[in-house]
Amino acid sequence: MSQQIAVNDITEVCRQNPAVFERPLKQRLVQWLIWAGFAAFTIYCLVQLGFFDFGMIKSGLGKLYGVVSFMLPPAAYGRFLAFLWAILETLGMALLGTLLAALLAVPMGFLGSKNVIGNPLFHFGLRRIFDFMRGIDALIWALVWINVVGLGPFAGILAIACSVSGELAKLFSEAIENVDRKPIDGVRASGANTVQTMRYAILPQVFPVILSTSLYYFESNTRSATILGIVGAGGIRLQLADRIRVLAWDQASLIIIMILITVYLIDNLSNKIRHHFIKAPEIQ
Numbered sequence: 001m002s003q004q005i006a007v008n009d010i011t012e013v014c015r016q017n018p019a020v021f022e023r024p025l026k027q028r029l030v031q032w033l034i035w036a037g038f039a040a041f042t043i044y045c046l047v048q049l050g051f052f053d054f055g056m057i058k059s060g061l062g063k064l065y066g067v068v069s070f071m072l073p074p075a076a077y078g079r080f081l082a083f084l085w086a087i088l089e090t091l092g093m094a095l096l097g098t099l100l101a102a103l104l105a106v107p108m109g110f111l112g113s114k115n116v117i118g119n120p121l122f123h124f125g126l127r128r129i130f131d132f133m134r135g136i137d138a139l140i141w142a143l144v145w146i147n148v149v150g151l152g153p154f155a156g157i158l159a160i161a162c163s164v165s166g167e168l169a170k171l172f173s174e175a176i177e178n179v180d181r182k183p184i185d186g187v188r189a190s191g192a193n194t195v196q197t198m199r200y201a202i203l204p205q206v207f208p209v210i211l212s213t214s215l216y217y218f219e220s221n222t223r224s225a226t227i228l229g230i231v232g233a234g235g236i237r238l239q240l241a242d243r244i245r246v247l248a249w250d251q252a253s254l255i256i257i258m259i260l261i262t263v264y265l266i267d268n269l270s271n272k273i274r275h276h277f278i279k280a281p282e283i284q
Contacts, residue, residue, distance in 0.1 A: 071250060073250065075250040076254055083251075089153055090226055090262075091222065093156040093160065094222040095218065096157045098160065098217050100160075101163075101217070104165040108126070108165070108172075109168070133167075137163065138227075141162045142156055145158045176202055179201075179206060183200075183205065211273075219270060222266055226240070229241065240256070
């Protein structure tokens with residue numbers, strides 16, 4: 001009986017307040033149009049990009065089987081040390097590029113936070129600088145720096161630093177804007193200035209975010225650095241492109257395996273560093 005009364009009460013409330021429980025017809029039509037437009041655009045892209053060209057897909061799978069058969073077994077033919085040196089060069093580019101980006105992003109993140117710098121005009125201008133830096137891909141930055149400093153890994157380091165610093169600065173500033181206010185108020189109540197407040201109240205709260213994000217970007221930049229060699233910015237990509245160009249698929253497969261092993265080792269090292277500094281559980 002009580003359940004029937006509750007149902008009747010809910011029905012009566014819905015009847016008296018239709019705007020709360022039912023969206024207006026105009027809103028529903030707009031939502032349907034948005035979903036219909038999205039579905040139509042998706043179908044258009046699938047058709048125009050050849051997703052339904054089953055003859056091309058079948059032919060491509062046959063060629064893929066041929067390439068994979070040529071890649072096995074992997075072989076070095078006396079070039080293993082050259083491949084290893086290129087891997088180490090790629091690691092160096094990723095490490096130095098990420099380190100330089102993080103060193104630039106930390107002060108930029110503080111300056112770009114509304115709870116540190118309250119000037120809206122300064123905040124707007126700095127955020128647009130972040131957008132500019134992260135809006136240009138590392139490959140484009142590499143082309144720019146190659147024309148400035150010449151070919152080699154130094155251009156790759158600068159390209160990674162320019163591209164990633166904007167992304168890290170944006171992430172760091174958002175983390176700083178979401179810190180707990182109580183430690184900040186406590187430090188300021190003790191007579192601390194702005195720099196001391198950032199050091200003792202804000203930085204300890206955002207340090208886990210800074211560390212984990214920087215480590216993730218180090219892993220990501222290791223993969224990015226393998227691409228920069230195609231424009232002459234150093235790294236393993238030059239060796240890989242040369243092997244593919246001469247159809248030495250067995251050597252190319254060895255390079256790919258070395259890249260995968262390197263990324264796996266970096267991932268495990270990052271987990272250990274995170275566990276040591278912020279007591280995060282290791283991912284097995």
